[in-house]
Amino acid sequence: MMKKLTANLIGATGLVGSHLLQQLLNDDRFEQVRVFSRRATGQSHPKLNEQLVNFDEMTEWASLINGDVLFSTLGTTLKKAGSKEKQFVIDYTYQYQAAETAVKNGVADFVLVSSAGANTNSKIFYSRMKGELDEAVKGLDFKKIIILRPSILDGDRQEKRTAEKIGIKVMRWLTQYVFKKYRPIHAKTVARAMINSIFNEELTTDYLIFELDEVEKLGA
Template structure:
């Protein structure tokens, strides 16, 4: 049985990670960071790590005994944060602080929802931010570091811009015709979530060698839909 901690439990991907974890018999306990009430989820497995101030979150990481698996779907948009600087504080700084807390607590496996094109040397600020986070968490030296890199995330997003809304609509339309037209560039949020959980459990259960595992778009589809079994 595996215990897990999740950051970003109310987001597009994170909310699906949470419901997926709670539904799996192999998961014994789930600790979920949140600023919102999770009363709509009734499960004896669920322990909310709730604080209105995310700066308190690292100090709330469970330590006795330490969960084996930590997953992060934590992130925001520039529009929601108010500026790129504020977005960086959440997407990079808070994520890194939580990963550091997980490492210090003794978690073995860390799973990060990143983004396609993430690179610390990218000319684009968003991709560079994601790449800098990837490099920082890899340097922490988890036994297993899983970096999930989806393309366009298809799912609800209140703060999405007009261009993203159009692209999501196109992706949804193509997916109804044939998933092969969508999968190479856009993935459903629930499929990404299931892939993240599947990859994390494969590491915890000793099915992957130690090190860094970058899960790209094709592997997301394979793990999260083609091979997914609850």
């Protein structure tokens, strides 16, 4: 009988994270889902262990990040963060610190949502930041590091983003003909791909990056 896993999740209140949380709770292969969040998810489930935390004081709850896998879907927008410096703290620093803590505590696997176009040499701040994180976690001693690079995320968000919804409709049309690697992908597909990557026995390399086409296949 396969051992049931304990999952850790940061970013559970975001678009991908909320889908991932629901899927983990409904997945019999996981016996416990431990969530670290600034605010409550609003979920109630026997498997859910919800920890409301301050990411600026990670040392206070670092020992709680343990088990089998860390799923990281944390992220924000420049507009919401207020500055590039603050966005960097959320999108890079918090996620790297959580991953670093997890590996010190013996967590075997790390699954990270990055972004299409992530590149350490990009002139675009967001793409460069994502590329830098992808490269940084490569140096951590997990048994398996899995990075997913979806494009524009589709799905219903808690907050209204009218401009984004319009942009997704435009991109759906436009990417039929050009820029196909940036076509929208639904957040629930990305979430499924994150879970499936853990159980895919064909994935034997210890550091894997999945671009959009591969994320879609993995999440099918």
